[in-house]
Amino acid sequence: MGKGIVKELETIVGAENVTDEEFELIAYSRDWSYDGPLKPDIIVTPGSTEEVSAVMKLANKTQTPVCARGGGTTTTGMALPREGGIVLDLNRMGRIEEIDEDAMAVTMQAGITVYRMIKFIEKRGWKIPLKPKFGSGVSMAGWASFNGVGAGGSLYGRVTDMLLGLEVVLPTGEIVTTGSASFKGAKQFCRYQGTGPDLTGLFLNTFGTMGVITGITLRVYRKPETEGFIGYGFETAEDAQEGIRILTEANISYGINLYDEEMCKIAGLPIPAPWVVHMYAEGWKEEVDFRVRKGRELLEKAGIGEERPKAIPFWYGVEGMSSRLIPPMRTACVGGFHPLGITAAVFHAYNRVGEEYNLRRGMVWWVINNYANIFPIYVYNEETELDVMIKAAHDLRAEWSDLGCTPDFPGPNPDITDRIVPEYLAFYTKVKKTLDPNHIMHRGMSPRVAY
Amino acid sequence: MKFEMLEPYHRWIWNCQSCSTCQKGPQNVFSPAGPTPDRICPSYDKYPRLTYSAQGRILAARAFLEGTLEVTDSFVASLYECTLCGSCGPERMGRSSCSVHRQQVPIFRALRTDLVKMGKAPTEPYKKVAASIEKSANRFGTAKAKRTQWLPEGMALPEKAETLYFPGCVATFKSPEIARSTAKLLNRGGVEFAVLGEEEWCCGNPLSASGQQDAFEPVVQHNVSAIMGTGANRVMTSCACCYNVLKFRYPEVAGDLDFEVVHTTEVLAGLIDEGKLKPEKSLSRTLTYQDPCHLTRVNAPEVSLFEEPRKVIQSIPGISFTEMEGNGMFTQCCGRNPYELPELSLHTGLNRIKDAQAAGADTLVTSCAFCNWSLGRAAKSLGTDMQVMDVTTLLIQAMGL
Structure with missing residues (x-):
């Protein structure tokens, strides 16, 4: 990549915010996945939406690949530049713009970390419904673009279900605001309104392939009066599946998750049973008491599990999952979504693949409304078992696809393009080519589009 | 090039998962241990690029061991823009939240040692301090x-x-x-x-x-x-x-x-405790305390000194004591090296003065002469009324000595 583009970028964002030094490129050559090293040619750290826009216009004009990066905490290599070019590090854009108590909404620059935003609003008596568990660097842009989850998902869904609107820089450099603020004179207070279809959704679950998210407005909620929690132990995956089905169908919980015994060990949680289901409730005290009591009643009546008082909430036990392991062992995660009714089958497939490749493993699920989000962990030695783990991940993805699961991330690895229905892929291709005519954004991501 | 000091840390270096936990906080805000401070790494806070975080430096260390990166002056300069405060690897709830398991500071010291042996380091200010020590046995050349x-x-x-x-x-x-x-x-x-x-x-x-x-x-x-x-x-x-x-x-x-x-x-x-020192003079001050990183987090947890300085301060009648965000194992660096790292030290010290202000303190007490130097410099630069003092000079006032 020529020095000319570096000079132009320096003019846009300042020389101190551009570098192409080798040791700096190496610092950006990995993310939390098993992928890499994949180096960019240039690193740019913009400080404003206008700077992002100018960078995108230049990149589009010169057909330079761009990879937007927040915390770099994706698990399948989506923060890595697969064909060099520019890495756009958004971490300088970390300001809360406004907490609008009338609209019950918070607007922020998208480079802010999720936990920093939560800490900010909680100090003011507000919350978002999800309690995510991840590293401190996860940015709001990243969390929104992979449509993250957390405790609270069984009632509230995923992060984008509470998202009111976005500010996005398109691959061609235009700045667009979606949501109610797309109507002249209106602030950001609702997502769906009479200005046409939900174009916010174009940028969610995309990992930056459709543009760079620079601003986010989220719905906020008052902190509840109290919270409740119960933990139940089960002897088999089938019983645990029935347990989460009962709780989900009853619509009494705020959050539900499920772990196997091995996951408890990896995550540092007590191990009260081979399978553990957690149910969370929140709200007014009488309401929480009722929900917790009802959950107990329903599970007792089904006669498939026993309450385990030693169970503790997920976010209490896990403080850096990989830090529980003795180096050089580390973890990889290949997630997905599935209907609740195949939970046990999904586990058995995962277990079978892990056994075949002799990998230590553990699994946790979040229930999201009516379905499940799986976080399967394989433990491996990067120096000696990386290839084995990657093969296992590919096999697992294939087995799960056959069962009717969908992938959670549209990442590069494993590529899932050939599993997408052709008509949908053609439609996606049209949209992608319209927004990103020179194919500069996050090259190599699934679904892969032929230009 | 041989990285003899670095090589023993191979497995820790390879174990860095680039998870970003070492760059900025807070960590898990839902932990029963409560939220940690917003700032983690002083170097990354001043220069917000991965290169200036433990993650970036460990990836460079890995590239050196793999033989895929040459040492440059600019790399050396970036490596030394770190106060070794250990904030990148704190423990919470009895264990590290990072897969490098608190080995960051030893890794950076080892890498610096190798670079010095190669004649590529240290940076000029460190060389000058070394020359002063050689000549006069002290860092100031006095x-x-x-x-x-x-x-x-x-x-x-x-x-x-x-x-x-x-x-x-x-x-x-x-x-x-x-x-x-x-x-x-x-x-x-x-x-x-x-x-x-x-x-x-x-x-x-x-x-x-x-x-x-x-x-x-x-x-x-x-x-x-x-x-x-x-x-x-x-x-x-x-x-x-x-x-x-x-x-x-x-x-x-x-x-x-x-x-x-x-x-x-x-x-x-x-x-x-033994009653041999009895501070009896009432001091009407609102105090906060800067835990020096090298009395707390950088040491092994079992020899971290949290309670002793607080005991001394709280023995003084009349004072009102308040904690800053970021204390104990999560203390924030004072800036440490006003001479070797003047800009980073000032930036970091200013952040800490602002933390003390946010805590409502009028006096920032520490128990390290280096913290006292760095924070005093920052307070002066900010033109604030915040008084920075060592715990001993505070106690002297309360003893009327």
Whole structure:
């Protein structure tokens, strides 16, 4: 990549915010996945939406690949530049713009970390419904673009279900605001309104392939009066599946998750049973008491599990999952979504693949409304078992696809393009080519589009 | 190029999962341990690129071991833009939240040592400090003869005593009121102590921290021999860096020490407990306390000194004590190196002064001469009324000495 583009970028964002030094490129050559090293040619750290826009216009004009990066905490290599070019590090854009108590909404620059935003609003008596568990660097842009989850998902869904609107820089450099603020004179207070279809959704679950998210407005909620929690132990995956089905169908919980015994060990949680289901409730005290009591009643009546008082909430036990392991062992995660009714089958497939490749493993699920989000962990030695783990991940993805699961991330690895229905892929291709005519954004991501 | 010091850390380096936990906080806000501070790494806070985080530096270390990266001057400069405060690897709820398991500081010291051996490091300010130490046995290049100028007038000290007071360069030359106060407090508490005087050399921390191991080792040998000559079985330091290096780095060079290393606050807290020091003068101040990183997080958790300084402060009548965001294991760096890293030190110190203001304090107390220097400089630069002082000078006021 020529020095000319570096000079132009320096003019846009300042020389101190551009570098192409080798040791700096190496610092950006990995993310939390098993992928890499994949180096960019240039690193740019913009400080404003206008700077992002100018960078995108230049990149589009010169057909330079761009990879937007927040915390770099994706698990399948989506923060890595697969064909060099520019890495756009958004971490300088970390300001809360406004907490609008009338609209019950918070607007922020998208480079802010999720936990920093939560800490900010909680100090003011507000919350978002999800309690995510991840590293401190996860940015709001990243969390929104992979449509993250957390405790609270069984009632509230995923992060984008509470998202009111976005500010996005398109691959061609235009700045667009979606949501109610797309109507002249209106602030950001609702997502769906009479200005046409939900174009916010174009940028969610995309990992930056459709543009760079620079601003986010989220719905906020008052902190509840109290919270409740119960933990139940089960002897088999089938019983645990029935347990989460009962709780989900009853619509009494705020959050539900499920772990196997091995996951408890990896995550540092007590191990009260081979399978553990957690149910969370929140709200007014009488309401929480009722929900917790009802959950107990329903599970007792089904006669498939026993309450385990030693169970503790997920976010209490896990403080850096990989830090529980003795180096050089580390973890990889290949997630997905599935209907609740195949939970046990999904586990058995995962277990079978892990056994075949002799990998230590553990699994946790979040229930999201009516379905499940799986976080399967394989433990491996990067120096000696990386290839084995990657093969296992590919096999697992294939087995799960056959069962009717969908992938959670549209990442590069494993590529899932050939599993997408052709008509949908053609439609996606049209949209992608319209927004990103020179194919500069996050090259190599699934679904892969032929230009 | 050989990275002999770095190589033993291979498995830790490979275990960095690029999870970003070392860059900025807070960590898991839902933990029962509560949210951690918003800032984690002072270097990343000043220069917000991965290169200036533990993650970026460890990836560079890995590339060196893999032979895929050449050492450049700009890399060396970036590597030294780190105060080794250890904030990138704190423990919470009894364990590290990072897969490098608190090995970051040892890795950076090892890499610096290798680079020095190759003739590629350290940076100029560290070289100048080393030259001063070689010439005058202190970091400021001040004449050795001035080592005891801080001694309170008329105070006579024995040549040998069970306790040896090691004030260190900063409390001797930069902030002699700290050494003077300490001496008066020991005297009042009935603790007989000796000092090394001109035989006290810099503890060697600037050499150890910058990887100048060949210059560090003779300093260790000299100081250990001088200390042994006094017959002391206990060495007390004013500075957290002296404490850390004497307690943990010296045995790496000189083997097991025949003396215990303690910090001033441990001794003072003991004297207060025993009723030998009774601060009776009421001080109407709202105080907060800066935990020095090298008394807390950088040390092994079992020797972290959280309670002793607070005990000393809270023994003073009339004061109102408030904690800053970021204390104990999650303390935030003071900036540490006003000379070697002037910009980073000022940026970091300013952040800490603002933390003290946010806590509602009018006085920021610390128990490290380096913190006192760095924070005092930042407060002056900000033009604030915030008073920065060492715990000993505070206690002296409360004792009316």
